[in-house]
Amino acid sequence: MVDPAPSPEDVPEPQAEHDADAGEGELERTIGLVGGLAIGIGTMIGAGIFVFPGLAAENAGPAAALSFAIGAVIALLVALPASELATAMPRSGGGYFFISRGLGTGPGAIVGLGLWLGLVFASAFYLVGLGSYAGQVFTEAGFALPISPAVPLGVAFGVGLTVLSLFGTENTAALQNAIVVVLLAILTLFLGYGSLDALGVFGAESTPEQFFPPGGLLPVLQTAALVFTSYLGFAQIATVAGDIKQPSRNLPLAMVGSVILVGVFYVVTIFVATSAFGSARLGEFGETAMVEVAREFVGLPGALAILFAGLLATFSSANASILSASRAVYAVSRDDLIPEAASRINLKYGTPHVALGLAGGPIVVLTATGQVELLAEVASFLHLVMYGLICVALIQLRREGPDWYTPSFRCPAGFAVAGVGALASFGLIAFMQPASIVIGILIMVASYGWYRYYATDVELKGDF
Numbered sequence: 001m002v003d004p005a006p007s008p009e010d011v012p013e014p015q016a017e018h019d020a021d022a023g024e025g026e027l028e029r030t031i032g033l034v035g036g037l038a039i040g041i042g043t044m045i046g047a048g049i050f051v052f053p054g055l056a057a058e059n060a061g062p063a064a065a066l067s068f069a070i071g072a073v074i075a076l077l078v079a080l081p082a083s084e085l086a087t088a089m090p091r092s093g094g095g096y097f098f099i100s101r102g103l104g105t106g107p108g109a110i111v112g113l114g115l116w117l118g119l120v121f122a123s124a125f126y127l128v129g130l131g132s133y134a135g136q137v138f139t140e141a142g143f144a145l146p147i148s149p150a151v152p153l154g155v156a157f158g159v160g161l162t163v164l165s166l167f168g169t170e171n172t173a174a175l176q177n178a179i180v181v182v183l184l185a186i187l188t189l190f191l192g193y194g195s196l197d198a199l200g201v202f203g204a205e206s207t208p209e210q211f212f213p214p215g216g217l218l219p220v221l222q223t224a225a226l227v228f229t230s231y232l233g234f235a236q237i238a239t240v241a242g243d244i245k246q247p248s249r250n251l252p253l254a255m256v257g258s259v260i261l262v263g264v265f266y267v268v269t270i271f272v273a274t275s276a277f278g279s280a281r282l283g284e285f286g287e288t289a290m291v292e293v294a295r296e297f298v299g300l301p302g303a304l305a306i307l308f309a310g311l312l313a314t315f316s317s318a319n320a321s322i323l324s325a326s327r328a329v330y331a332v333s334r335d336d337l338i339p340e341a342a343s344r345i346n347l348k349y350g351t352p353h354v355a356l357g358l359a360g361g362p363i364v365v366l367t368a369t370g371q372v373e374l375l376a377e378v379a380s381f382l383h384l385v386m387y388g389l390i391c392v393a394l395i396q397l398r399r400e401g402p403d404w405y406t407p408s409f410r411c412p413a414g415f416a417v418a419g420v421g422a423l424a425s426f427g428l429i430a431f432m433q434p435a436s437i438v439i440g441i442l443i444m445v446a447s448y449g450w451y452r453y454y455a456t457d458v459e460l461k462g463d464f
Contacts, residue, residue: 031244031245031250032244032245032250033245033249033250033253033254033257036237036244036250036251036253036254036255036258037254037257037258037261038180039236039237039254039258040233040234040236040237040254040255040257040258040259040262041180041184041258041261041262042179042180042233042316042320043232043233043234043236043317043320044230044231044232044233044234044258044259044262045180045183045184045187045262045265045313046126046183046233046313046314046316046317046320048227048229048230048266048317049187049230049265049266049269049290049313050129050133050287050288050290050306050309050310050313050314051125051126051129051132051287051310051314051372052226052227052230052376053269053270053273053282053289053290053293054273054282054283054284054285054286054287054288054289054290055226055283055286055287055372055373056068056223056226056227056270057270057273057274057279057282057283057289058279058280058282058283058284059213059219059222059223059226059283060213060219060220060222060223060279061209061210061211061212061213061219061274061279062209062210062211062270062271062274062279063211063212063213063219063220063223064220064223064227064270064274064279065266065267065270065271065274066220066224067220067221067223067224067226067227068224068227068230068263068266068267068270069263069267070220070221070224070428071224071227071228071230071231071263071266072231072259072260072262072263072266073424074224074228074231074387074421074424074425074428075231075234075259075263075387076256076259076260077391077417077420077421077424077425078235078387078390078391078421078425079234079235079252079255079256079259080252080255080256080411080412080417080421081390081391081393081394081411081414081417081418081421082095082098082235082238082255082387082390083238083251083252083255083256083409083411084394084407084409084410084411084414085098085102085238085390085393085394085397085407086098086237086238086247086251087247087248087251087407087408087409088397088404088405088406088407088408089101090247093112093331094235094236094238095111095115095235095238095386095387095389095390096108096111096112096115096328096331096332096386097331098238098390098393099111099386099389099390099393100112100335100460100461101460101461101462101463102393102394102396102397102461103389103392103393103396103461104459104460104461105337105451105455105456105458105459105460105461106448106451107389108335108337108460109332109337109447109448109450109451109455110385110444110447110448110451111385111386111389112328112331112332112335112337112447113332113337113338113443113446113447113450113451114382114385114386114443114444114447115328115382115383115386116325116328116329116332116358116359117362117382117443118232118378118379118381118382118383118386119321119324119325119328119359119379120325120359120362120363120366121366121375121376121378121379121382122229122232122321122375122376122379122383123158123318123321123322123325123359123363123367124154124158124363124366124367124369124375125229125372125375125376125379126314126317126318126321127154127155127157127158127314127318127363127367128150128151128154128287128367128370128372128375129154129287129310129314129317129318129372130153130154130157130311130314130315130318131149131150131151131152131153131154131155131156131157131367132150132154132286132287132288132314133287133288133291133307133310133311133314134149134150134153134157134311135148135149135150135153136288136291136307136310137307137311140303140304140307150287150370151367151368151369151370154367154370155364155367155368157315157318158318158322158360158363158364158367159360159364161318161319161322161360162322162356162357162359162360162363162364163360165319165322165323165326165351165356165360166346166349166351166353166356167349167351179312179313179315179316180316182309182312183309183312183313183316186305186306186308186309187265187269187309190272190294190297190302190305190306191265191268191269191272193297193298194272194275194276194293194297195268195271195272197272197275197297198271198272198275198276209274209278209279213279218431221428221431222431222432222433224428224431225377225380225428225429225431225432226373226376226377226380226432227266227376228380228383228384228428229376229377229379229380229383230262230266231259231262231263232379232380232383233258233320234255234258234259235255235387235390236324237251237254237255237258238251238255247408247409248408248409249409251409252409252411269290272293273289273290273293276292276293276296276297277292277293277296287372288307288310290306290310291303291306291307291310293306294306322356322359322360322363325359325363326352326355326356326358326359326360327352327355328359329342329343329352329354329355329358329359330342330343330352330355333355335458335460336455336458337450337451337454337455337458338450338454341354342354342355342358343355373433374433374435374436374439377432377433377436378436378439378440378443380428380432380436381429381432381436381437381439381440382440382443382444384425384426384428384429385425385426385429385440385444387421387425388421388422388423388425388426389422390421391417391418391419391421391422391425392418392422394411394414394418395414395415395418395419395422398414398415402462404462
């Protein structure tokens with residue numbers, strides 16, 4: 001199985017000959033379809049499935065399942081254009097690389113710096129979830145704490161994971177693979193049992209509450225904007241396009257397949273959770289609602305199994321996002337959009353220690369705020385901007401038709417799919433909280449301002 005956390009290129013190696021960007025030969029294609037699916041599933045099946053159900057059900061009721069389905073459709077509309085771009089530009093950097101080389105340095109700077117900060121917000125969200133599940137351990141053990149431990153524990157884990165990342169990532173692949181296998185096994189058993197129970201096979205069939213909330217479709221779209229953070233990982237597959245066997249076949253299948261599979265897991269999770277409790281009560285359980293759902297179905301053993309799975313998932317997501325955030329810093333520094341010092345490699349451990357500091361420091365500060373929904377939405381905002389611009393980059397490159405643009409996979413109905421994907425990505429932003437939109441816009445404006453101040457003489461379009 002292949003690393004489902006950030007791609008192998010997401011952690012720079014000290015040997016230049018192994019970096020596709022060094023221009024010294026082609027990458028050896030060693031990742032098949034199963035490996036590509038593992039990367040996508042591993043980055044998407046994490047914290048969202050354990051942290052969001054209570055929050056989503058509180059906002060949209062059982063229709064939160066539709067919110068997750070909407071997010072999956074938008075992700076699919078981006079996955080196909082991203083697959084084409086990845087086979088044309090198999091380089092590290094993913095969406096940032098596609099946009100900077102397809103649309104130019106200005107959009108690339110906005111996306112590159114925005115991706116760094118988007119991953120910072122996502123990491124903080126995962127760490128708060130990790131702290132919530134770690135705090136639940138004390139509750140299950142019968143310890144009453146004077147304050148909620150979620151934020152202090154999240155901050156502690158943030159510091160610990162950042163420091164741990166400084167000492168190398170050799171064991172990350174094996175750890176993430178094991179976590180994904182365990183998670184899928186626990187979730188399959190739990191959701192299978194929960195679905196049968198909800199349908200009345202093991203007990204009385206639950207009486208479904210009204211599907212749509214009082215506000216109709218609006219809360220559903222607002223919840224889709226909130227939970228879109230759950231689908232941020234499928235683009236990780238694009239970052240290893242140069243390692244994928246038969247990329248014209250396996251790359252789109254892996255990206256689309258991972259989104260569909262994870263989307264089904266999310267939809268079934270909401271169905272099972274809302275059948276166990278009413279949406280209002282489910283929302284009262286907050287970030288650890290799934291523990292109470294499991295307790296309702298199979299008692300203490302189920303609660304402990306989901307608690308263990310939640311700890312694994314939130315830990316995995318937080319660890320992967322911290323590494324990815326540092327890689328985003330490394331990528332923009334390598335392209336001279338920020339000072340070269342940010343891409344320095346620690347000679348002893350082979351890790352980008354400055355980039356890790358620039359990622360880990362802000363992550364810890366944001367984790368301390370404990371604002372789960374705000375953190376998730378800002379992360380979604382910045383990634384939706386990147387996904388929309390990925391679609392725009394495909395349209396632009398197809399129109400220009402440069403000599404170097406020779407993808408081995410062509411997105412079917414490319415202009416239509418990319419156009420709808422861009423509109424859907426940008427349109428979902430309109431349903432976010434005003435605070436999230438303001439923060440996201442301020443980050444974009446600051447990123448563009450930095451570009452105008454520091455990097456106007458850098459030309460990235462078509463350069464790879």
